[in-house]
Amino acid sequence: MTAFLGLRSRSLPGPFSRVAVGTSLLIVLAVSEAGCGPRATRDRPTTKADRRAATTASASSADQASAAAAVQPMSREVRDKLLEGAMDVLGNLETYEESVAFPQVFDRLNQWSHAMAGGGNADAWRLDPLLDTLPERLRGDGVTKGIGELAFDATGDVVALRDQRWLADVAATARGDAIEDLAVARALFDWTIRSLAATSDPPMVPTDANPGSRWFSTGELLLAGRASAPQRAWVFLELVRHAGLDGVMLATGDRAAGTLRPWIPAVLCGDDAYLFDPGYGMPIPGPGGDGVATARQAASDPTILAAMSLPDRPYPVQAPDIERLTVLVPATPWSLSRRMHLLDRQLAGARRADLAIDATTVATRALAALPGPVPATPNADPPSAGSVVERPSGLWEFPWETLARRRALRPAVDAALGKELAVMGVAIQQADANRGARSFRPLYAARLREFRGLLDGPDGAKMAYLAARPGNAVIAEMLRGLPPPQAEQLKRMYDELKGDATYWLGVLTLSEKEYETAVDYLDRMTLKANPEGVWSDAARANLARARLALGERDEAARLLREDASPQRFGSRLLADRLDAPPASEAPAQ
DSSP states (O other), X not given: OEEXXXXXXXXXXXXXXXXXXXXXXXXXXXXXXXXXXXXXXXXXXXSHHHHHHHHTTTSOXXXXXXXXXXXXXXXXXHHHHHHHHHHHHHTTGGGSOHHHHHHHHHHHHXXXXXXXXXXXXXXXXXXXXGGGGSOGGGSSHHHHTTTTOSSOOTTHHHHHHHHHHHHHHHHHHHTTTOOSHHHHHHHHHHHHHHHSEEOOOSOSSOOSSOOOSOOOOHHHHXXXXXXXXXXXXXXXXXXXXXXXXXXXXXXXXXXXXXOOEEEEEEEEETTEXXXXXXXXXXXXXXXXGOSBOBHHHHHHOXXXXXXXXXXXXXXXXXXXXXXXOEEEEOOOTTTTSHHHXXXXXXXXXXXXXXXXXXXXXXXXXXXXTSSSOOSSOTTSOOOOHHHHHHSSEEEOHHHHHHHHHHHHTHHHHHHHHHHHHGGGGOEEEEOOSSSOOEEEOHHHHHHHHHHTTOOSSTTSHHHHHHHTOOOHHHHHHHHTXXXXXXXXXXXXHHHHHHHHHHHHHHHHHHHTTOHHHHHIIIIIIIITTOTTSTTHHHHHHHHHHHHHHTTOHHHHHHHHHTOXXXXXXXXXXXXXXXXXXXXXXXXXX
């Protein structure tokens, strides 16, 4: 049986659809069916509802909401099917055209929302008082408009739900077999550092001199596989929430004095706040270098944070700095909104995703886990909402800054998205004698399937990654006869497609503890093939993990010392610890 594999341009998914992708060339090549990669698990939607959604894609949010308002009272069964259908589309986006899928999700969600409100199911939602801790420029009408509405927005809400679906999938798969809260947090942090290569753009606090340009949503960060320290922190804290845990950012300094400085995430396990540093790519080690330090331990034992310093680079926070920390809750307009609060209570089972956050409650719990006076004694009344706002707590500005900067720096953000995610729009055309022509985007499909933990088999992430790795001979054949400018453009696209897929296969096999295979992908096929490539530093750090797991301590330390990424200080600390003799070999004191 013969299949045809063709490469064509395709608009990017979701919010980056306006970025031009690839080339307009369509090249068809006959290959064996075994080389075609996985088939999509479902055909593109062709029902009347799908066609209706496609024709209404350009309708305004208000028009759609009005249409939803005209729906007659419906049974719970119909409501559940509307919600199930919307969530199913978001959970399998690689099999849909977004121009059809997003309006379909929007239409069904608004029908469901109107039916729920009409049936008296809307609960006593209130605007979280911590919203007032944000500066006015970040909580103006452009960001918070409609936060108390039940009707869904046609663009922002659907994209936010898509991102949360992906994050919930990652949280469910990345935790592995971990059960205890701290073990779950460590597994999610390990996934974050392994899967998101360290970059320096954007900074934690942008300035005129360093405004940043990669102001990506969490979903875009997952696709790109690259993130700065605050972006890693954001993704990690979102994963923590989806795993059923509470996490916050901690900040040093004083808000009133203008010296407040976000520091690192803390995960609440029991009565303690455990510290994780995404910039260094490691948890803060506990006393004696064991386990994960808590905020109380770091405040009472100066050696804990002092051990994070290097001879030429003192750790920026020390014990006296955290005697009075400020709690910053990671929330967005969507997680605080009325409609997401309502939707959150209705999702269960495989569709479960934690969409809403009670920021004030999380802040209160976090404050009680920090060093210093606790908010209330066991016999005292719990603090009121107003008193919590006045305490050292608030909302973390970075997610809100991301929204504001996306609007203000649209051309720069679009350019950054196009540079990193254009390859996600490359589609492979498939056909054989028994089935009609189909297409799928191998890298996009591979990423989403990996998020869901669907790794093996013809429809797994591995096969999709392999489909994005055409051989050199295949590439040369496809470039033959093309004018030089087109051939050069297409060659660059193929190189990026292949390089990304190769690196991610290395990361995936590392996560599966297939260390020898991971070494081959990360070393020979990534580092040696392109020593100065975009993945070189991340490949080196992950290769060190694989080498260490194989017992090659010296080689792992050497690789860590060569790390030139923003994570290099943490890599050097780890290298120093690998160079130190094991406790069993250390000389007696």
